[in-house]
Amino acid sequence: MRHRHFLKLFSAGAIVLSVLAGSAQANPVVLFDLNNGKILQHQDAFKRWYPASLSKLMTAYVTFRAIAAGEVQLDSPIKVTKHSAAEPPSKMGFKPGSVMRLDNALKMMLVKSANDIAMAVGENVGGSQAAFAERMNAEATRLGMNGTHFVNPNGLYSPDQYTTARDLAVLVMAIRREFPQYAPWFSIEGLAVGKKAISNYNLLIGRYPGADGMKTGFVCPSGFNMIGSATRNGRTLVAVVLGEKSAVTRAETAAKLLDQGFDTPASGSATIATLAPYGDTVSPNDMHDEICRKKAPAEQSEAAPAAAAKDVPKSPYQEKLDHVPTLVAVGLGGATGPAPKAMLDQGGQEYADVPVPSWRPDRPAPAGTGPVVAGPAAQGDQPVKVAN
16 A cells, blocks of 8 residues: 555656656756746756857846946947948848947847847947957856856857856846846837837747747857746746757747746755756857758748748747737937947057946836837848858
8 A cells, every 4th residue: 555655656746747847858958937046947957058149148237237337328329330230140230330329229139139239239338349258258257157158249159159058047047136127128029120120039029928038049050049038926937948940949948848837836946056067068069060051041040930831830939929019119329328438448449458347236227218119010030141
Protein backbone atom coordinates (compact mmCIF):
# COMPACT_ATOMS: atom_id res chain seq x y z
CA MET A 1 0.00 0.00 0.00
CA ARG A 2 2.74 2.44 0.98
CA HIS A 3 4.64 1.53 -2.18
CA ARG A 4 1.54 2.16 -4.31
CA HIS A 5 0.97 5.52 -2.58
CA PHE A 6 4.56 6.51 -3.33
CA LEU A 7 4.16 5.59 -6.99
CA LYS A 8 1.00 7.68 -7.20
CA LEU A 9 2.78 10.70 -5.73
CA PHE A 10 5.80 10.16 -7.97
CA SER A 11 3.56 9.91 -11.03
CA ALA A 12 1.75 13.13 -10.13
CA GLY A 13 5.05 14.90 -9.66
CA ALA A 14 6.31 13.63 -12.99
CA ILE A 15 3.20 14.96 -14.69
CA VAL A 16 3.80 18.42 -13.20
CA LEU A 17 7.43 18.34 -14.32
CA SER A 18 6.47 17.26 -17.82
CA VAL A 19 3.94 20.06 -18.08
CA LEU A 20 6.56 22.56 -16.98
CA ALA A 21 9.17 21.20 -19.32
CA GLY A 22 6.87 20.83 -22.29
CA SER A 23 8.55 19.45 -25.37
CA ALA A 24 12.32 19.29 -25.16
CA GLN A 25 13.96 22.57 -26.11
CA ALA A 26 16.96 22.52 -28.43
CA ASN A 27 18.05 26.03 -27.53
CA PRO A 28 18.66 28.18 -24.44
CA VAL A 29 15.57 29.25 -22.51
CA VAL A 30 14.88 30.85 -19.15
CA LEU A 31 11.44 31.44 -17.68
CA PHE A 32 11.30 33.44 -14.47
CA ASP A 33 9.08 35.53 -12.22
CA LEU A 34 10.06 39.19 -12.43
CA ASN A 35 8.71 40.01 -8.97
CA ASN A 36 11.01 37.67 -7.05
CA GLY A 37 13.47 36.39 -9.64
CA LYS A 38 12.41 32.76 -9.12
CA ILE A 39 13.21 30.49 -12.04
CA LEU A 40 10.35 28.34 -13.31
CA GLN A 41 12.28 26.71 -16.14
CA HIS A 42 15.73 26.88 -17.68
CA GLN A 43 17.91 25.10 -20.19
CA ASP A 44 21.44 25.97 -21.35
CA ALA A 45 21.04 29.22 -19.43
CA PHE A 46 24.80 29.84 -19.45
CA LYS A 47 25.42 28.84 -23.08
CA ARG A 48 27.27 31.58 -24.98
CA TRP A 49 25.00 33.09 -27.64
CA TYR A 50 25.06 36.01 -30.04
CA PRO A 51 22.47 38.48 -28.72
CA ALA A 52 21.67 40.25 -32.01
CA SER A 53 19.26 43.11 -31.30
CA LEU A 54 18.65 42.02 -27.72
CA SER A 55 21.83 44.12 -27.33
CA LYS A 56 19.59 47.14 -27.65
CA LEU A 57 18.20 46.43 -24.18
CA MET A 58 21.64 47.24 -22.77
CA THR A 59 21.81 50.31 -25.01
CA ALA A 60 18.53 51.45 -23.48
CA TYR A 61 19.72 50.66 -19.94
CA VAL A 62 22.97 52.63 -20.33
CA THR A 63 20.95 55.53 -21.73
CA PHE A 64 18.42 55.41 -18.89
CA ARG A 65 21.31 55.62 -16.43
CA ALA A 66 22.79 58.54 -18.36
CA ILE A 67 19.44 60.34 -18.08
CA ALA A 68 19.35 59.65 -14.35
CA ALA A 69 22.88 61.03 -13.99
CA GLY A 70 21.96 64.28 -15.77
CA GLU A 71 24.18 63.66 -18.80
CA VAL A 72 21.28 63.83 -21.21
CA GLN A 73 17.54 64.53 -21.24
CA LEU A 74 14.61 62.97 -23.04
CA ASP A 75 14.34 66.01 -25.31
CA SER A 76 18.10 66.15 -26.00
CA PRO A 77 19.17 66.03 -29.66
CA ILE A 78 20.39 62.79 -31.18
CA LYS A 79 22.23 63.48 -34.41
CA VAL A 80 22.56 60.89 -37.14
CA THR A 81 26.23 60.54 -38.08
CA LYS A 82 27.62 59.24 -41.36
CA HIS A 83 28.71 56.11 -39.52
CA SER A 84 25.30 55.43 -38.00
CA ALA A 85 23.47 56.21 -41.24
CA ALA A 86 25.55 53.56 -43.01
CA GLU A 87 24.45 50.72 -40.70
CA PRO A 88 22.51 47.96 -42.51
CA PRO A 89 18.79 47.21 -41.99
CA SER A 90 16.64 47.11 -40.06
CA LYS A 91 16.89 50.91 -40.09
CA MET A 92 14.94 54.15 -40.28
CA GLY A 93 17.06 55.49 -43.13
CA PHE A 94 17.42 59.10 -41.98
CA LYS A 95 20.18 61.08 -43.70
CA PRO A 96 23.40 62.05 -41.91
CA GLY A 97 22.86 65.29 -39.99
CA SER A 98 19.22 64.50 -39.17
CA VAL A 99 18.29 65.30 -35.58
CA MET A 100 15.62 63.81 -33.35
CA ARG A 101 14.66 63.78 -29.68
CA LEU A 102 16.30 61.12 -27.53
CA ASP A 103 12.96 59.64 -26.44
CA ASN A 104 11.84 59.29 -30.05
CA ALA A 105 15.16 57.67 -30.93
CA LEU A 106 14.77 55.13 -28.14
CA LYS A 107 11.25 54.23 -29.27
CA MET A 108 12.43 53.70 -32.85
CA MET A 109 15.26 51.56 -31.54
CA LEU A 110 13.02 49.41 -29.33
CA VAL A 111 9.98 49.01 -31.61
CA LYS A 112 11.46 49.14 -35.11
CA SER A 113 14.78 47.75 -33.84
CA ALA A 114 16.54 50.28 -36.03
CA ASN A 115 20.28 49.65 -36.24
CA ASP A 116 21.09 53.15 -37.47
CA ILE A 117 19.23 54.76 -34.58
CA ALA A 118 20.84 52.48 -31.98
CA MET A 119 24.26 53.44 -33.30
CA ALA A 120 23.32 57.13 -33.26
CA VAL A 121 22.14 56.84 -29.64
CA GLY A 122 25.38 55.13 -28.69
CA GLU A 123 27.59 57.67 -30.45
CA ASN A 124 25.71 60.65 -29.01
CA VAL A 125 25.35 59.38 -25.45
CA GLY A 126 28.78 57.77 -25.25
CA GLY A 127 30.77 60.04 -27.54
CA SER A 128 31.65 57.18 -29.90
CA GLN A 129 30.79 53.54 -30.58
CA ALA A 130 33.90 52.37 -28.72
CA ALA A 131 33.27 54.57 -25.68
CA PHE A 132 29.63 53.51 -25.49
CA ALA A 133 30.59 49.83 -25.75
CA GLU A 134 32.92 50.37 -22.79
CA ARG A 135 29.97 51.64 -20.81
CA MET A 136 27.83 48.69 -21.88
CA ASN A 137 30.53 46.31 -20.66
CA ALA A 138 30.99 48.25 -17.42
CA GLU A 139 27.27 47.95 -16.71
CA ALA A 140 27.31 44.24 -17.58
CA THR A 141 30.16 43.72 -15.11
CA ARG A 142 28.41 45.75 -12.40
CA LEU A 143 25.21 43.73 -12.83
CA GLY A 144 27.03 40.41 -12.71
CA MET A 145 26.48 39.52 -16.38
CA ASN A 146 29.67 37.50 -16.38
CA GLY A 147 29.06 35.73 -19.67
CA THR A 148 28.44 38.90 -21.69
CA HIS A 149 30.57 41.19 -23.85
CA PHE A 150 29.61 44.04 -26.20
CA VAL A 151 31.35 45.85 -29.06
CA ASN A 152 28.41 47.75 -30.56
CA PRO A 153 25.05 49.18 -29.43
CA ASN A 154 22.83 47.57 -32.07
CA GLY A 155 23.73 43.89 -32.05
CA LEU A 156 25.09 43.54 -35.57
CA TYR A 157 27.14 40.37 -35.67
CA SER A 158 30.60 40.30 -34.17
CA PRO A 159 32.30 37.22 -32.73
CA ASP A 160 33.18 39.43 -29.75
CA GLN A 161 29.56 40.33 -28.98
CA TYR A 162 27.95 37.56 -26.95
CA THR A 163 25.73 36.89 -23.95
CA THR A 164 23.72 34.15 -22.22
CA ALA A 165 20.05 33.60 -21.48
CA ARG A 166 20.75 33.98 -17.76
CA ASP A 167 22.61 37.27 -18.27
CA LEU A 168 19.75 38.64 -20.34
CA ALA A 169 17.39 37.78 -17.50
CA VAL A 170 19.62 39.80 -15.15
CA LEU A 171 19.44 42.76 -17.53
CA VAL A 172 15.66 42.55 -17.83
CA MET A 173 15.30 42.61 -14.05
CA ALA A 174 17.55 45.68 -13.81
CA ILE A 175 15.60 47.58 -16.45
CA ARG A 176 12.15 46.76 -15.12
CA ARG A 177 13.01 47.30 -11.45
CA GLU A 178 15.18 50.40 -11.70
CA PHE A 179 13.31 52.21 -14.46
CA PRO A 180 9.62 51.30 -14.30
CA GLN A 181 8.70 54.68 -15.79
CA TYR A 182 9.93 53.45 -19.18
CA ALA A 183 8.07 50.12 -19.10
CA PRO A 184 5.31 51.34 -21.48
CA TRP A 185 7.89 51.85 -24.22
CA PHE A 186 8.51 48.11 -24.42
CA SER A 187 4.84 47.36 -25.13
CA ILE A 188 4.18 49.91 -27.89
CA GLU A 189 2.08 48.24 -30.59
CA GLY A 190 3.49 50.33 -33.40
CA LEU A 191 4.97 53.61 -34.56
CA ALA A 192 3.57 56.27 -36.85
CA VAL A 193 6.33 57.92 -38.88
CA GLY A 194 4.57 60.44 -41.05
CA LYS A 195 2.01 58.41 -43.00
CA LYS A 196 3.86 55.15 -42.44
CA ALA A 197 2.86 52.65 -39.76
CA ILE A 198 5.49 50.31 -38.35
CA SER A 199 4.42 47.34 -36.23
CA ASN A 200 6.37 46.02 -33.28
CA TYR A 201 8.43 42.97 -34.22
CA ASN A 202 7.41 41.43 -30.90
CA LEU A 203 4.43 39.40 -32.11
CA LEU A 204 3.15 38.84 -28.57
CA ILE A 205 2.26 42.52 -28.19
CA GLY A 206 -1.46 42.95 -28.80
CA ARG A 207 -1.95 39.19 -29.32
CA TYR A 208 -0.91 37.38 -26.16
CA PRO A 209 -3.09 38.24 -23.14
CA GLY A 210 -1.13 40.45 -20.75
CA ALA A 211 1.93 40.84 -23.00
CA ASP A 212 3.92 43.93 -22.00
CA GLY A 213 7.43 43.59 -23.49
CA MET A 214 10.28 43.37 -24.29
CA LYS A 215 12.51 42.82 -27.39
CA THR A 216 13.40 40.63 -30.37
CA GLY A 217 16.68 39.93 -32.13
CA PHE A 218 17.99 38.26 -35.25
CA VAL A 219 21.28 37.68 -37.02
CA CYS A 220 22.10 34.58 -39.01
CA PRO A 221 24.58 33.11 -36.47
CA SER A 222 22.14 33.54 -33.56
CA GLY A 223 18.87 32.55 -35.14
CA PHE A 224 15.70 34.24 -33.89
CA ASN A 225 15.93 35.49 -30.30
CA MET A 226 13.21 36.91 -28.10
CA ILE A 227 12.46 38.16 -24.63
CA GLY A 228 8.74 38.19 -23.98
CA SER A 229 7.06 39.37 -20.80
CA ALA A 230 3.45 39.30 -19.66
CA THR A 231 1.54 40.31 -16.54
CA ARG A 232 -1.58 38.65 -15.17
CA ASN A 233 -3.16 39.27 -11.79
CA GLY A 234 -0.14 41.22 -10.64
CA ARG A 235 2.31 38.47 -11.59
CA THR A 236 4.86 39.25 -14.30
CA LEU A 237 6.66 36.40 -16.03
CA VAL A 238 9.52 36.73 -18.49
CA ALA A 239 10.57 34.18 -21.12
CA VAL A 240 14.04 34.40 -22.67
CA VAL A 241 14.20 32.35 -25.89
CA LEU A 242 17.36 32.08 -28.01
CA GLY A 243 18.06 30.38 -31.32
CA GLU A 244 14.60 29.76 -32.71
CA LYS A 245 14.12 29.01 -36.40
CA SER A 246 11.78 31.87 -37.33
CA ALA A 247 10.07 35.00 -36.06
CA VAL A 248 6.85 33.01 -35.68
CA THR A 249 8.29 30.02 -33.79
CA ARG A 250 10.13 32.25 -31.33
CA ALA A 251 6.81 33.96 -30.49
CA GLU A 252 5.08 30.58 -30.19
CA THR A 253 7.82 29.22 -27.93
CA ALA A 254 7.76 32.29 -25.69
CA ALA A 255 3.96 32.12 -25.46
CA LYS A 256 4.06 28.42 -24.58
CA LEU A 257 6.60 29.04 -21.82
CA LEU A 258 4.52 31.89 -20.42
CA ASP A 259 1.38 29.72 -20.52
CA GLN A 260 3.14 26.99 -18.59
CA GLY A 261 4.41 29.50 -16.07
CA PHE A 262 1.02 31.06 -15.43
CA ASP A 263 -0.56 27.62 -15.08
CA THR A 264 2.01 26.44 -12.53
CA PRO A 265 2.75 28.00 -9.13
CA ALA A 266 6.38 28.84 -8.50
CA SER A 267 8.31 26.14 -6.66
CA GLY A 268 11.91 25.64 -5.69
CA SER A 269 14.43 28.17 -4.47
CA ALA A 270 16.60 28.84 -7.53
CA THR A 271 16.59 32.47 -8.65
CA ILE A 272 18.27 34.39 -11.41
CA ALA A 273 20.77 35.67 -8.84
CA THR A 274 21.56 32.29 -7.27
CA LEU A 275 21.54 29.98 -10.30
CA ALA A 276 25.02 28.45 -10.51
CA PRO A 277 26.79 28.27 -13.90
CA TYR A 278 26.59 24.91 -15.66
CA GLY A 279 27.43 23.34 -19.00
CA ASP A 280 29.69 24.78 -21.69
CA THR A 281 29.99 28.50 -21.00
CA VAL A 282 32.68 29.47 -23.52
CA SER A 283 31.88 27.85 -26.89
CA PRO A 284 29.64 30.07 -29.01
CA ASN A 285 26.83 28.53 -31.01
CA ASP A 286 26.71 29.47 -34.69
CA MET A 287 23.43 28.86 -36.54
CA HIS A 288 24.38 30.66 -39.74
CA ASP A 289 24.19 27.66 -42.06
CA GLU A 290 20.95 26.37 -40.58
CA ILE A 291 19.22 29.75 -40.56
CA CYS A 292 20.52 31.57 -43.62
CA ARG A 293 22.10 29.03 -45.94
CA LYS A 294 19.18 26.64 -45.99
CA LYS A 295 16.39 29.21 -46.16
CA ALA A 296 15.12 31.47 -48.88
CA PRO A 297 16.06 35.16 -48.53
CA ALA A 298 12.45 36.02 -47.70
CA GLU A 299 12.68 33.81 -44.61
CA GLN A 300 15.86 35.54 -43.44
CA SER A 301 13.85 38.40 -42.06
CA GLU A 302 13.07 39.86 -38.67
CA ALA A 303 9.48 40.44 -39.75
CA ALA A 304 7.09 37.51 -39.66
CA PRO A 305 5.97 36.32 -43.11
CA ALA A 306 2.52 37.57 -44.03
CA ALA A 307 1.42 34.13 -45.13
CA ALA A 308 2.11 30.70 -43.69
CA ALA A 309 4.09 28.16 -45.63
CA LYS A 310 2.12 25.90 -47.94
CA ASP A 311 0.05 23.25 -46.12
CA VAL A 312 1.00 24.74 -42.73
CA PRO A 313 -1.75 26.29 -40.58
CA LYS A 314 -1.31 29.99 -39.98
CA SER A 315 0.00 30.77 -36.52
CA PRO A 316 -2.10 33.06 -34.29
CA TYR A 317 1.02 35.22 -34.15
CA GLN A 318 0.82 35.79 -37.89
CA GLU A 319 -2.75 37.03 -37.68
CA LYS A 320 -3.54 40.70 -37.88
CA LEU A 321 -4.44 42.34 -34.60
CA ASP A 322 -8.11 42.00 -33.69
CA HIS A 323 -8.29 45.69 -32.84
CA VAL A 324 -7.10 48.99 -34.26
CA PRO A 325 -3.52 49.23 -33.02
CA THR A 326 -2.39 52.18 -30.97
CA LEU A 327 0.49 53.90 -32.71
CA VAL A 328 2.98 56.29 -31.15
CA ALA A 329 4.01 59.16 -33.43
CA VAL A 330 7.76 59.64 -33.79
CA GLY A 331 9.98 61.51 -36.20
CA LEU A 332 12.66 64.13 -36.59
CA GLY A 333 12.84 67.51 -34.87
CA GLY A 334 11.58 68.78 -31.55
CA ALA A 335 14.93 68.36 -29.78
CA THR A 336 14.99 71.44 -27.57
CA GLY A 337 17.01 69.99 -24.69
CA PRO A 338 20.74 70.19 -24.03
CA ALA A 339 23.14 68.22 -26.18
CA PRO A 340 24.50 65.02 -24.62
CA LYS A 341 27.48 65.85 -22.43
CA ALA A 342 29.59 63.18 -24.08
CA MET A 343 29.27 65.00 -27.40
CA LEU A 344 30.00 68.38 -25.82
CA ASP A 345 33.05 67.00 -24.03
CA GLN A 346 34.63 65.55 -27.14
CA GLY A 347 36.55 68.75 -27.83
CA GLY A 348 37.35 67.63 -31.32
CA GLN A 349 38.67 64.26 -30.15
CA GLU A 350 37.57 61.10 -31.91
CA TYR A 351 36.64 59.35 -28.67
CA ALA A 352 35.27 60.79 -25.46
CA ASP A 353 36.55 59.56 -22.11
CA VAL A 354 33.25 59.32 -20.24
CA PRO A 355 33.06 57.80 -16.75
CA VAL A 356 30.30 55.32 -16.00
CA PRO A 357 27.76 57.09 -13.77
CA SER A 358 26.57 55.64 -10.50
CA TRP A 359 22.85 55.02 -10.50
CA ARG A 360 20.58 57.17 -8.38
CA PRO A 361 16.81 56.95 -8.00
CA ASP A 362 15.05 58.55 -10.94
CA ARG A 363 11.43 57.51 -10.95
CA PRO A 364 9.28 60.42 -12.21
CA ALA A 365 7.07 59.70 -15.18
CA PRO A 366 9.13 60.57 -18.28
CA ALA A 367 8.11 63.81 -19.93
CA GLY A 368 7.52 64.13 -23.64
CA THR A 369 6.48 60.58 -24.29
CA GLY A 370 5.09 61.64 -27.63
CA PRO A 371 1.61 61.77 -29.16
CA VAL A 372 -0.43 58.62 -29.54
CA VAL A 373 -2.56 57.98 -32.59
CA ALA A 374 -4.76 55.13 -33.71
CA GLY A 375 -4.54 53.64 -37.13
CA PRO A 376 -3.90 50.49 -39.15
CA ALA A 377 -0.38 49.29 -38.46
CA ALA A 378 1.50 47.45 -41.16
CA GLN A 379 1.80 43.74 -40.41
CA GLY A 380 5.55 43.45 -40.81
CA ASP A 381 7.99 45.89 -42.34
CA GLN A 382 10.91 45.69 -44.71
CA PRO A 383 12.88 42.44 -44.68
CA VAL A 384 15.91 42.36 -42.46
CA LYS A 385 18.78 40.49 -44.02
CA VAL A 386 21.51 41.30 -41.51
CA ALA A 387 20.09 42.15 -38.10
CA ASN A 388 16.94 43.49 -36.54
